[in-house]
Amino acid sequence: MKDLTIRNLSKTYFDPYVGTNVTAVHDVSLKVEQGEFVCIVGPSGCGKTTILNMIAGFIPHTGGEILVGGRPVKGPGPDRGVVFQSFALFPWRTVLENVAFGPKMRGVRKVEREKIAHEYLALAKLTEAAGRYPAELSGGMQQRVGVVRALANEPDVLLMDEPFASVDAQTRMTLQEELTRIWQEKRPTVIFITHDVAEAVFLANRVVALSKGRVLDDIAVDLPRPRSWDALNDDARFKELSGRVLQLVRSA
């Protein structure tokens, strides 16, 4: 795992219908240390997905630079694992094969990569589902697979774009708690994108507030771990931090 540096990043889209340029990301700078869990929070349309897609290498940036472990990003690669809002599991592969996909691309032998996959499936309490196809799982289970599929490839940075936005509220809380538990165990570097302030504060070491393509502020979250909703729901410090982030996001 390595650190991530973003310097003066910007993105200008050309809108072919209107015939004008739209700047979705302005001059964003951010440093994420190895093993850190950073949440980028902001209202929809503020440029979160654009930033994440540039870090992942899915779309080119138009200004500034992105460095992973000191090396500039050129296109997608296995050093940056991605968890998608729409899960993006391979429907024609079983859960086990989905999780073993990254190691398979690296050339890991079948026995070995299935061992790795089983290990990660156990981590997300998915052992029972190993032989099933994604379509046979609930949304919450599918996204658990999405998370461990990315982790099993041991990326330097894990990028997550509103991964829990399309599951129901109760399942979402469980997934958030599990994610913090898995993060504590494996300590990956995470950039997690969300529009949900409570989710951001619950998960992160650090919350970056974004508005209209610009970074507003950067707030450290010093809540103790392990975190659970039972404990934090009435926690004064949690409420204070959430209130601050919410105010920041809404004021802009």
Place this chain on the structure above:
Amino acid sequence: MKQFLLKMWSHCVRLTARWPSIASIAPFIPVVAAWWIVTELQIFPRVFLPGPAEVVRSFGSLVYMGILPAYLQDSIVRLAVGAFWGVALGIPLGILVGLNQRARTALWPLLLFFQAIGDIAWLPILVIWFGYGLTTITVVIVYTVIFPVVLNTVLGVRSIPITLHRAAQSLGASRIRMLWEVVLPGALPNIVTGLRNGLGYGWRALIATEIIVGTSGIGFLMFDPRRSGSVVEILLGMIILGILWYIVDSWILAPIERATGQRWGLVTR
């Protein structure tokens, strides 16, 4: 009486539940019965419409003489060879056109143009080029099979969500491996649909071609006896066509569909 019918019905239901193949035969029983009654009543002269018994007898003698098995084999081999080349050329072409914008711009109008000409429309010129033989038949079938396969493959490739491409790239898949791991399986349900259509059209084109240029095969079997005015063999040929397609569909195409798109949740059951 009503009780008796109900009892018969429930008996039938239980029987077909135990042996599903009976369920697929059952719908034909009334059709054959009606045919039999019509011929027994002599509504049409016997030479124009022979009965089931005569067709079965003709089937028996043609099998005994070895003509029917040989013709059947000829037709099936021709279809298989044509279908093989249609698929072998059609899938790569479809993937190329589906993935590459430039190939699409260049080839799409050509595909639509040549698809419109139709298989049989090529026969006159093919006969002049290749004569009355296997080459002509194979070209027609390949031509017939390839368009549905290509067009459906393009559709399938284009319908793969971009997130699946991105997920595979982020997990370290190279461009070549993407073809095998994402593009081909993602397009497979559509490819099977294309194959189903292609084989259906190909089968019809084969019969038509055999009628015109054939020296053997089921189409030839149906067309050759016209000189002697033997309707029995024409009817037999028609029945064989139906049965063969039924077998191809339920033993080959349907199982493939069940094992791919349905299991993966890509198409609704």
